[in-house]
Amino acid sequence: MNSHEHVFDDRTPGVEEHESTASYLSYTVGLALAIVATAASFIVSQTDLLWPPGIPVGLIVLAFAQIGVHLVFFLHLGSGPDSTNNILALAFGVLIVFLVITGSVWIIANLNTNMTAVPMQ
Amino acid sequence: MTAAAVDTAPAAVPTGLARGRGGGGPAPKRIVVAYGFWIFILSDMVMFSAMFAAYAVLYGNTAGGPTGAELFNIRNVFLETLCLLFSSYTCGLGALSAERRDPTRFLIFAALTFLLGTAFLVIEVTEFSGMVEKGAGPTRSAFLSAFFTLVGTHGVHVASGLIALIYLVAQVVVKGLHPAILRRLLCWSLFWHALDIVWVGVFTLVYLLRA
Structure with missing residues (x-):
């Protein structure tokens, strides 16, 4: 029976207390990743660093990556x-x-x- | 022994795992409220998708007027992007401070968020008025109509977000960080982060993909 105990929590539904998964660190990691993606987008679009016909695809990939970073680190969409x-x-x-x-x-x-x-x- | 475990487990699991899977009992109110607001944000995204589609379709129809490459200042766009990104960051830290019942930190981060959001709007309005002065207003071509609709709607969202932030800060100052206000703050931070996601689409499609 011991193995069941951690599964149950005694919280009444609707009670506000919760353990936040967010922390100052997770926001900072998200910001750093977002800045990297943003800077990469602007650099790729302004230079010939990427093979020119591939630039639109590169920009779209970077945009999706950044949106993913925002969803996970800022909006806290996870697997929970x-x-x-x-x-x-x-x-x-x-x-x-x-x-x-x-x-x-x-x-x-x-x-x-x-x-x-x-x-x- | 095994019979007892089989007997108790099914009855007990539903109350213990009431975490939004419909397994028994309602989810906590903040989860339900955030879910409802999330649906609103997604409907807002669907509205923006129509404007993105209009821009993508009308992008080339300049009617002999100026093109995007002639009008846009990439340095300003980069500044706008940084303003919005950092305001998203300070907004998240503010929401976290509020959750941890730290009103001083919350107020500092809310003020920073407000300043960065205002800086974004100032740059955007300057850009818009410069374009209108050059004769590149929304009436010039289909391309410019679509541009002003898309970027302007995003700007209106940012402006209304700033007004809502003032309203929320006033509530926190007057009433303190009690659960109902924390839920409003949670919704507001979802809104603000979502605006940053829309902006990622705007700067990629409108400003960078114009080659």
Whole structure:
């Protein structure tokens, strides 16, 4: 029976006390990673450090990396049970955002190539 | 022995593991409130995605007017990015200080967050008014309409976040750090961090990907 004891906590549902996973250190680590990603984005876009045709892909990868850093270190989305619902909602949000943006770009690009340009006036 | 363990375990587990999996009993209120606010933030993200899509589609339609490469000052954008990033950092530290019931530290970090957010807005408004003076206002071309809509909406969010911060600091000063106010602070910090995430999309798509 001893092995069960650590599983139960006596907290009444709705009680505010909780152990925070965040600390000054975790915010500082997040800030450092975010600064690295930001600086890399600006350097990559302003120089020829990266193979030029690969720059857009590099920038998009860096943006996703930075968004990931923000989600984990600032918004505290983790693998804990308290985050499960938030992560499911986020996954749905990401799906909608993806559909709206790529769908619009795709459809309008098709329209642009398939419609002949009408000269003005 | 084994029979007793089988008997007690299923009954006891639901009350012990009430941590947001629906396994028994409600989750703590701060988890529920933060989840509700998270849904709001995601709906805000969906709204921003429409503006990102509009910008991506209209980016090339300059109607003979100035292009992004001619208008944008990358150094200013970098400064704006740093302001917002550091304000996100101080906002997180402020929320942490509030959680640890340290009002002095909270007020210092809230003031820093406010200053950095204001600095961001000042740079942005200067940039916008400079563009309008050059004749590159939102009415000039579809590209500029989309630009001002996207970046302007983000700016309006930052401005309303700053107003909400004043309101929250006033509440903390008057009422102290009690649980209901801590939950409002938690929601506000979620909002502020989310704005920084939107800004990552803005500076990547609008300012850096224009080559």
